[in-house]
Amino acid sequence: MKDFLKRKGKVLFMFLFLAGLQAMGQTSGPKVTETASLPVQSVIKGKVVENGTNQAMEYANISIFSSRDSSLITGGITDVNGEFRIGNLVPGTFYVEANFIGFNKTRINNVRITPNNRQIELGVIELEPATEEIGAVEVVADRARVEYKIDKKIINVAQDINAAGGTAVDVLENTPSIQVDIEGNVTLRGSSSFTVFIDGRPSVLSGSDALQQIPASALETIEIITNPSVKYDPDGNAGIINLVMKKNILSGFNGVVNTMIGTGDKRRIDLTVNHKTKKRNLSFGIDNNHQQFSGENESTRETFLNDNTEYLIMKGDRSFTRKGFGVKGGVDFYLSDKTTLGFMANAGQYNSSSLSNGLTHHYTVPLTLDEYTVNTESSERKNDYVSGNINFLHKYNEDGSHKLEGLFNYRYRNGDDVEFQSEIVADANFQPTDIYDLQIRTTEGEESNDYRMKLDYTRSVGPDGKLEAGWQSRLDRETEDYLFEDFDPETQQWVNNSNFSSRMDFKRDIHSVYSTFSNKMGPVEYMAGLRGEYTDREIQHAMATESYKLDRFDLFPSLHLSYELFDKSQLMTSYSRRINRPGGRDLDPFPSYMNQYSIRIGNPALEPEYTDSFDLSYMKRFGRSFISLEGFYRVTNNLITRLNQLGDDGILYMTSDNLNSDSSLGGELMANLNLTEWLLLNTSVSVYNYKLDGEVLGQSVNRESTNVDGRLNGTIKFSDNSRMQLMGMYRGPSVSAQGDNKGMFFSNISYRQDFMNKKLTATLSLRDAFGSAKHEGSSSGTNFNSTYKFKREPRVFTLTLSYKINNYKMDRSDSSSDTNEMDFEEGGF
Template sequence: MKKILFLSIFGLLYSLAWAQPAPVANESEVRSGRIKGVILDADSQSPMEYANIAIYSKRDSSLVTGGITNDKGHFEIEGLGFGEYYAEAIFIGYEKSSHSGIRIAPANQVVDIGEITLSASSLTIGDVNVVADRQRIEYKIDKKVINVDQDINAAGGTAIDVLENTPSVEVDIDGNVSLRGSSSFTVLIDGKPSVLSGSDALRQLPASAIDNIEIITNPSAKYEPDGMAGIINVVMKKNVLSGFNGIVNAMVGTGNKYRTDLNLNYRTRKTNLFFGTDWNNYNSFGEIFSERQIFQHDTTNFIITEGKRDSERRGFNLRGGADFFLTDRATLTLSLTGGQYGNDNGGRSQLHEYSMPGTTERFIINDNLSGREGNQFSSNLSFQQKFDESGLHKLDFLLYYSARTGDDQENQDEYLTNSSYQGNLGFIDRIQSSETEEENEFRFKLDYVRPLSSGGKFEAGMQSTLDREQEEFTFSNYDPETSNWISNPLFTSSMDFRRDIHAGYVTLGGKMGVIQYMAGLRGEYTFREIEHEKAEEPVTLNRFDLFPTAHLSLDASETTQIMTSYSRRINRPSGRDLDPFPNYMNQYTIRQGNPALKPEYTSSIELGIMQRFGKSFISAETFYRTTNNLISMVQELRDNGIIYLTSDNINRDHSLGAEVMGNFNIAKWFQLNSSVSYFNYRIKGELNGESIDRESNNYSLRMNGSFRLAPESRVQLMAFYRGPSVQAQGESKSMFFSNISYRQEFFDKKLSATLSLRDIFGTSQFENMSYGPNFSNKFRMKRESQVLQLTLSYKINNYKQDRGQGEMNGEGGDQGGGRM
């Protein structure tokens, strides 16, 4: 059974509070003795981060001092006098392990006790021995870690399904993710950038191939500052056992939903070869309703729309690579990923147009079919050189390249019908549009970490990112007289986008008593150029920005830890946001970019406290986030009766809130994880000379209960509720949904079967309203409910993923996690 990797730091404080003097020859003796070693999981042989090590005097068994392991499982205890000792290693959910016979003398001042292995603790139910599970969510000093194998509701799904029940994260009805109310965040995969961005990247990652997901809302200066809300880092599974191992998963669901993936590993002393593939074809169905009112003089025009919104998402990916262990301290890694992605959206809508007062009335059918498909590729070449045995003094190098192509096609037919929406009384409009894009990105990164003699740590690095995009958009109208498609130059254009970012950073961390600290500063120079075929001159930007960060933590007692942090971040507008030429959406709506858009800058402050109660704990966080140059979508009704959508830096917003989260081991067979989030959101700004100041109180509640019916049987129930919120020109209503899953394991846990029912009560829907001086618009969408899914998972040769793969290559550390 999987082991609990529950964050445990109280041992260090305990040792400081109750430590006894070490046995020494005399009081003037220099306390120069050191004890070092490494703590490993006995089952997987992976290093255990944050494990406790306590040093006792052999003479009277008094506690002398202690410490915790780093992300490599290493520990080093200094300041010990000459004498005899024994050590105890402790980690919640594991049996305690002791090491005796430690002697420090003038001729033997440094003692390396080597490896200490910890075995998972167990409890007895009847005659059956049960090994403890990992917590579903672990709270660390700077992040939340979601252990995916403990979330059986996400079985057969993607990273989106894992995040549906994760504190600080919300997922809307279309699977779009927001982090603390913001959709501006950065997605990393094993600490490296993703070819796709945001929610699109998360949709492509099967949950069964993920070890854990890290939520980092206030990253250090070592990380790129993109994404106002922070970073979502997805850590993929990687086997640690020698020889050949693997795991295969398959899912089938009602409504034509299919997904499968395979991971294989072959590991020797000098190399580790890994290969994976996944395929998915996922259909979903939904219903939409909208009501638009347009106020012109003394007349109100109504457009009421009802219809279907169906979609099909599909994809196929291959990934592979190798770790080459050149020496005990040097590792070279090469990895390649490639695949195809696509989605089709279609549906038929019925439109009823009429005016009051007036006699105008039309009944219209809109057939809309759109599709997007493309190819993606990425390659990583990384090298790590360690300069000492602990691995803390090191140099990391990363060379990254990615390429993506995309082809969007859309066809719309609108025609008149009778009041029963029967027949075709004549086409109003028939259009075709096509958008092709190609993106290439190059990254170079160098990171250096050096421990300091005072117990602190110095880090420095540099990075260059070169981004190139080309887009072509064609638009055609159907000519019924000639039965030909005629290109429309008003909506046909092409654009080249270039952005170069060169950055450098430094961080300094250390410890003063029970206080840990890290301060950092990152500087970035950005050059951006947009060339549009219809523009006389390219639009350029030259900018230099500074991004300071700070982190503090205090071990207030052996069960209480207090943390605070600050960071400044940026959200850069995309090429599409900046394109000034019109993009046709339908006969009522046109979208247009804004080349004058400025980046958004966010300052974020967090304060948190964690209180442990045995194997349970509660974590409370408060946060304040303010954004300057807030980019908001603006709707404007023009004289031709068409609404134009564009973006502008019209606002400044403020979010002040709190989150309370907890893991509760209520009984041997029942574990509860729940959270409550509340924040006050304020928008300040002007639009067309009028104030658009808005304010709302937003809250959400989530619960995840796990019931162990037998050693190989478990039921998991989750529920989520989100309260109403506001936007610059509107508001959204509340939403609730719940899921339930049952997992059964067979053949000594080599095979598992999971049956899931999603949206049990059919309550999941999205509803909002937007309005301006001369229009209002209501929109509601309800997604497919009560979806039943069956997922099978089979381990080949007892496949076990690496629990020590938490550090992002060159992006980790004490404030960012372990190795990936």
């Protein structure tokens, strides 16, 4: 009867979720008392890291027991650096246990405090992920999908089964602070100005292009850093999205292969293998993907010129495809216990294409023009890329608190964006004739070479302080060629149109130095830093008589504060200054033909925009659950504003200028709730006021909106080998300088089943279950109004299979024990 009721409860929850009801609850766990700052004359201290990765483990539990009767004497938790310091201990013999949920416990015996030895340094304590031996296969305990750190949110990708077979974008669809539209375009707190890192290094591709190419199966975690310290590049007003790739820490040969198929011609396969010894670690991977999406679009435009109203009504279907392949490889040489030298390279090709077939009705009132056309627009964007880096790490001490890191990185991209447009004259029923009203072809070629050199130095200062300093140089070289061709029906040849063909050379050098200092003052932890950057930018255009230069020096400060409360809650605040630099396309002053009704013109006088970002957050933990409340304020000056202006020829000209400032003030509530052993809820809601001040084309603009974004993710565990995940996301309406964007809601459902002792996993997913995802809005300006709407194919099914190769560890001598024990001796254990 009990099992029957449990199954009924799971089914009832699933139906309530799909019906749109939200259930929130909270559980209370046992409180853990933390010790305050204690006298230094009787102290036990150390650092806890994850075995194999050496990643510091924050919030690990430290317990000190009497060796005489095993009674608990005192305890505490580790800080953001994995370090702990516990005092007020009387002389005696103790054993110390370090523990964290999902990891095996480590016990250090024979820790003695005497009147002559009151300070005990345990050094680095390693915790291994908890495993249950089933034959030779390891089963790793679940981790929370979202973890909250002092300066970032960490998304554990393995806990998001909705993303199986997808890309980093699919993971981000259900991530706090992130919004994703139906075309896979990502914004961070409403801004598309963010930087994508891969393992802390800039991606070869940028923005959403990079996120759409990285398979979710290759990711360990995703870090959302809204207020980065000055150690990171200040580029991207909204912050940084850092993709942390999987690094198998097992010795010997191991790996994983994933394959996905989906409705509507979608498929992906990727393979990652690893071979590790004590002297080196060799890795290799390949991936190939092809995903096609279909959709419907419609738009209207009204223009008012010379007492005439001109109407342009378009409707049609659109398909777009993203595909690519890549090869990556790397090797780390462990030259000594303290020195590592690594080499990594990847190469591949990223393609995207689209095909639109539409019907256009173009007429004026009073009626002087009334024409019908059948339109075809196709584009293919192909990019070849290569990147490689050399990195080294040298530790001056055992725990790595004193170290030197270096990196040289090279990135190369080369590709063409070819677009074809045609319009055939038709009758009022849209039956085409053999008369072409338009036939054009454009080819935009781009080639770029980017170099990056950096050095980072870190050393501890006192028991809790840390000093970091670094230097970096970034050298960017880019060439863009734009070829515009008309089709000559008489010669049946494409003819160059010099009015729109051009070439631009772009050069930008950025030299940076930074320093940060972090320390503790009782329960307060702080980190302050300052970064200086000198920028030398030059643009040379083939059709211009002069070059356009920018020569400036900028300062970027940052500050992070954390206050640890005794009830396992945490108060954090941070500030950083960010920059958004315009790209080559934004700066190109030559007209770029989009269609016969629209032309884009870059602005070489564009300057960077600057953002001051403030965060204040509070987090309360309940065992493995937590609730966090985060307030943020972001103001951007010198705002790059997109402008649409109607010319006397009836063509809409699109450009950009530094005209305005905007600000966002709001809060985000997030809860990660382990309600029962079979039900996990992760939910967040963000409410913020967006305000835009300035002018557009000489007219004052003061617009604001209250934006609401929310998501709810529920995971139901039917057994150790099967679970279901249900997700819903709502993105509220918002405003821009010349328009409005409407709201959107969509939902996904996924089911995962494990086979063969968890070596094989199958995941079935349904995306946009209710067919509600769409992109819709309007814009207006002097003498024009326009609307647009795009809807992508709904209810996409995907099936993903994942197989682990040699994913096991050697059996321990005592497999029944989940505690690693060792004796303490002065100087180490």
